[in-house]
Amino acid sequence: MSAKTSQSRGPGPGRTAAATPAPGRRRRSRLEFALGRHPSGLLLAAPYALFVAAVFVYPIGLGVWMSFHDSFFTAPGVDVPQPFVGLENYATVLSNPAVRASFVHVAEFLVINVPLTLVFSLLLATALNSVIHWRGFMRVSYYVPYVTASVATITVWMFMFNSGGIVNQILGPLAPDPAWLINRFWAMPSIAFYVTWKQLGFFILLFLAALQNVPKELHEAAATDGASRWQAYKAVTLPAVRPATTLVVLLAIITGANLFTEPYLLTGGGGPNGASTTPVFLLYQQGIQQGKPAIASAIGVLLVIGVLIITYASRKLTERE
Amino acid sequence: MKRSIIILIAALATASMLAACGGGGGSSTQASDKQAAKGPITIWYSNNPNEVKWGKQVVAAWNAAHPDEKVTGQEIPAGRSSEEVIGAAITAGNTPDLIYNTAPVAVPQFQKQGGLVDLSTFPDGATYIESRTGDAASQYASVDGHYYQLPWKSNPVMLFYNKAIMRKAGIDPENPPLATYDEFLATARAIVKSKAAKYAIYPSPSSEFYQSWFDFYALYAAESGGKLLVENGAATFADTAGTSVAELWRTIYAEKLAGNEPYTGDAFLDGLTGMVLAGPWAIESYGKTDWGVAPVPTSAGMKPAETYTFADSKNIGMYSSSKNQGTAWEFLKFSTSPEQDGALLETTGQMPLRVDLTKAYPEYFTKNPAYKMFAEQAGRTVDVPNVSSSVEVWQTFRDAWTGAVIFGEGDIPSALSDAAASIDTLVSQQ
Numbered sequence: 060m061s062a063k064t065s066q067s068r069g070p071g072p073g074r075t076a077a078a079t080p081a082p083g084r085r086r087r088s089r090l091e092f093a094l095g096r097h098p099s100g101l102l103l104a105a106p107y108a109l110f111v112a113a114v115f116v117y118p119i120g121l122g123v124w125m126s127f128h129d130s131f132f133t134a135p136g137v138d139v140p141q142p143f144v145g146l147e148n149y150a151t152v153l154s155n156p157a158v159r160a161s162f163v164h165v166a167e168f169l170v171i172n173v174p175l176t177l178v179f180s181l182l183l184a185t186a187l188n189s190v191i192h193w194r195g196f197m198r199v200s201y202y203v204p205y206v207t208a209s210v211a212t213i214t215v216w217m218f219m220f221n222s223g224g225i226v227n228q229i230l231g232p233l234a235p236d237p238a239w240l241i242n243r244f245w246a247m248p249s250i251a252f253y254v255t256w257k258q259l260g261f262f263i264l265l266f267l268a269a270l271q272n273v274p275k276e277l278h279e280a281a282a283t284d285g286a287s288r289w290q291a292y293k294a295v296t297l298p299a300v301r302p303a304t305t306l307v308v309l310l311a312i313i314t315g316a317n318l319f320t321e322p323y324l325l326t327g328g329g330g331p332n333g334a335s336t337t338p339v340f341l342l343y344q345q346g347i348q349q350g351k352p353a354i355a356s357a358i359g360v361l362l363v364i365g366v367l368i369i370t371y372a373s374r375k376l377t378e379r380e
Numbered sequence: 381m382k383r384s385i386i387i388l389i390a391a392l393a394t395a396s397m398l399a400a401c402g403g404g405g406g407s408s409t410q411a412s413d414k415q416a417a418k419g420p421i422t423i424w425y426s427n428n429p430n431e432v433k434w435g436k437q438v439v440a441a442w443n444a445a446h447p448d449e450k451v452t453g454q455e456i457p458a459g460r461s462s463e464e465v466i467g468a469a470i471t472a473g474n475t476p477d478l479i480y481n482t483a484p485v486a487v488p489q490f491q492k493q494g495g496l497v498d499l500s501t502f503p504d505g506a507t508y509i510e511s512r513t514g515d516a517a518s519q520y521a522s523v524d525g526h527y528y529q530l531p532w533k534s535n536p537v538m539l540f541y542n543k544a545i546m547r548k549a550g551i552d553p554e555n556p557p558l559a560t561y562d563e564f565l566a567t568a569r570a571i572v573k574s575k576a577a578k579y580a581i582y583p584s585p586s587s588e589f590y591q592s593w594f595d596f597y598a599l600y601a602a603e604s605g606g607k608l609l610v611e612n613g614a615a616t617f618a619d620t621a622g623t624s625v626a627e628l629w630r631t632i633y634a635e636k637l638a639g640n641e642p643y644t645g646d647a648f649l650d651g652l653t654g655m656v657l658a659g660p661w662a663i664e665s666y667g668k669t670d671w672g673v674a675p676v677p678t679s680a681g682m683k684p685a686e687t688y689t690f691a692d693s694k695n696i697g698m699y700s701s702s703k704n705q706g707t708a709w710e711f712l713k714f715s716t717s718p719e720q721d722g723a724l725l726e727t728t729g730q731m732p733l734r735v736d737l738t739k740a741y742p743e744y745f746t747k748n749p750a751y752k753m754f755a756e757q758a759g760r761t762v763d764v765p766n767v768s769s770s771v772e773v774w775q776t777f778r779d780a781w782t783g784a785v786i787f788g789e790g791d792i793p794s795a796l797s798d799a800a801a802s803i804d805t806l807v808s809q810q
Contacts, residue, residue, distance in 0.1 A: 090570040134700050135473035137494030157779075176490075221641050240639050241585075290411050327586030327642035332783045347464055348589065349772045 126356035148357040158358060161336040164247050169315045171251035177304065180259055184266030202260035213324045215254050240326050246335040250321045262307050269303035275331045305377040309370050314365045319343060338362045407535040410685060415502060415523045419704040420450045421477035421711060430728040433479065437723060438715045449707040456481055458663040468496030475699035482529055482697035485764045485771060490697065491528045497698040500526035502709050512716060514735035519608065520695065522766050529695040531733040533724060536658025536757040537598040537690045543670040545654035548576035558674045559681035561628050568637040571654040580637040580657040582647035589774040592781055594657050598690040599625045601762045606688040610765040610773065611806055615800035624679050626792045630785045640786050659692050660729050660754040673753055679763050691761035693733060731758040737739060768804040776802050
């Protein structure tokens with residue numbers, strides 16, 4: 060790869076050392092280095108770059124800055140000292156058992172939610188891809204929960220999973236006591252099941268798009284070679300949808316790590332007794348409700364770092380040959 | 381890849397530096413000029429239909445008499461809570477001049493943000509507030525002794541009961557025994573045992589910081605004879621009164637006399653529970669239910685005329701973005717005048733925080749006897765303490781309560797003592 064790529068990029072510094080370029084040529088190279096080969100591209104990219112800088116880079120930068128200062132939101136014109144406090148906010152956050160527990164809870168959520176999302180979305184997408192009749196209806200059916208307001212679906216789940224709900228009625232003596240959403244052991248898995256169900260439609264769509272791009276010739280060649288359906292699926296389909304798999308895992312991790320609405324509504328504010336709190340829920344409590352944005356920023360920065368590490372590891376894992 | 385990372389880090393570093401440059405600054409305000417300034421102002425009021433009706437009426441009445449100082453009224457913008465909307469508006473500098481929905485629990489934070497005008501700096505500020513509200517005004521003063529909120533209206537929490545459910549449980553619906561903890565528990569057990577209702581009482585078991593106002597605090601105010609959660613910089617509740625209230629609720633939850641699962645409807649209206657702790661705002665919504673009302677219980681059965689409860693008040697704040705504070709102050713006094721307080725009572729059924737309420741509006745209470753008990757109770761209320769980190773104080777209490785009382789984990793005295801120690805630390809921080 061490297062040899063071909065190097066050639067296509069033109070002569071490298073080592074190879075140009077022997078030649079002495081004319082002064083005009085050197086000026087062009089510097090300009091080219093600064094602006095690239097096609098400076099007009101910068102102009103075309105500038106609006107989006109500015110947009111990203113305004114709505115993404117600046118807020119993150121502000122968050123990082125706040126996490127190192129005794130920062131506080133004030134009315135315009137109110138001059139309040141916001142001294143640099145080093146790692147004090149991080150020490151406060153990490154010494155808080157509730158924050159540490161929230162990271163454990165979200166890890167528990169990801170361990171359940173990401174594999175379930177991956178397996179079910181791939182299986183259902185494969186099934187939907189081979190359905191001939193009612194295809195549109197089936198796809199819409201899976202997509203409906205994703206586009207329905209969380210408040211509405213959460214209310215339904217609360218009725219289904221409360222002590223007298225349909226789930227416990229079906230389970231009878233096997234039903235957990237206390238019921239699912241107020242059970243210290245089952246609260247987080249219940250949220251993970253709910254989120255898996257809610258978001259499945261979106262991930263199914265991603266896999267469906269990938270499955271429809273798998274060339275039929277590959278399956279025909281596998282069939283000619285005498286491969287069974289399972290062998291063809293393993294040798295042709297799964298490798299062909301690997302980019303989609305990477306995307307699904309990354310998105311499931313990122314959205315899962317940002318879990319907020321479900322512990323806020325489904326388990327009544329991170330209940331029972333704090334068993335389903337998440338970093339973003341505590342970030343909301345500390346930053347918005349309790350007016351401690353510096354502490355909230357430190358939680359946010361730690362969460363971003365954690366998500367970056369996990370997504371990097373998962374990308375390496377899913378892209379491995 | 382490496383190049384991308386370098387670019388990202390450089391961008392974040394630049395953004396951080398920009399953030400550092402963006403903070404602070406601003407010129408000092410000309411407070412006295414602003415206080416004298418007259419002109420158009422904007423007010424926000426609650427989106428409760430009755431309060432909207434009252435708000436429109438008071439704005440129209442003012443505008444008719446003051447064409448040069450026009451007031452524009454609007455409902456508070458929708459958000460997860462009014463406090464979050466106001467907090468964000470303070471930071472953005474786009475608060476209106478007055479907000480008729482300022483929660484006392486949020487006042488210390490708004491004050492710290494520099495979002496509130498010190499009403500005591502108006503020549504007649506403190507005098508007006510204290511003459512209207514009487515001794516009860518002092519609990520709304522901030523730590524510096526100044527008023528950053530005008531005590532406006534309260535919703536004293538009392539014990540509603542469903543007469544049909546009481547009858548079904550074999551209890552006298554006109555005079556149910558609910559004065560002492562023993563009587564309350566016996567009545568609760570009778571309701572559940574007779575299956576007149578699934579639960580005897582159903583306060584929200586969720587973990588939001590404010591939920592303890594409607595289970596613990598009303599009963600603690602009564603049991604302690606009117607103590608605030610924090611007094612003189614120290615938590616009060618880890619005492620005999622607090623422990624006995626917590627023990628009562630723990631028994632209620634342990635015997636499943638109250639539900640511990642979040643419920644999305646109104647458990648009292650839905651007939652799921654026989655009793656509920658609520659203020660007079662609920663009367664209109666409970667209209668079709670045959671209900672009665674009693675003071676909150678105390679362990680020894682205190683006389684109703686001596687029983688305290690939680691005020692659940694909403695107050696008026698003047699916000700520092702106000703340019704015409706002279707008009708804002710005059711409108712504030714106009715909207716809390718005896719006439720407008722009477723209109724508020726008539727329209728919303730909520731109690732103006734005014735001394736001798738029953739004597740001030742005798743005709744109303746003769747016409748509406750259901751509200752008279754609440755008016756009498758309004759003279760004996762406590763609100764949330766005006767301390768720093770107020771929301772965090774209540775969240776700390778709620779977390780301890782959820783574990784020890786609702787889910788029965790650990791022992792109550794330790795839970796209350798630990799919470800009190802944490803709260804003492806929070807209150808001591810400025």
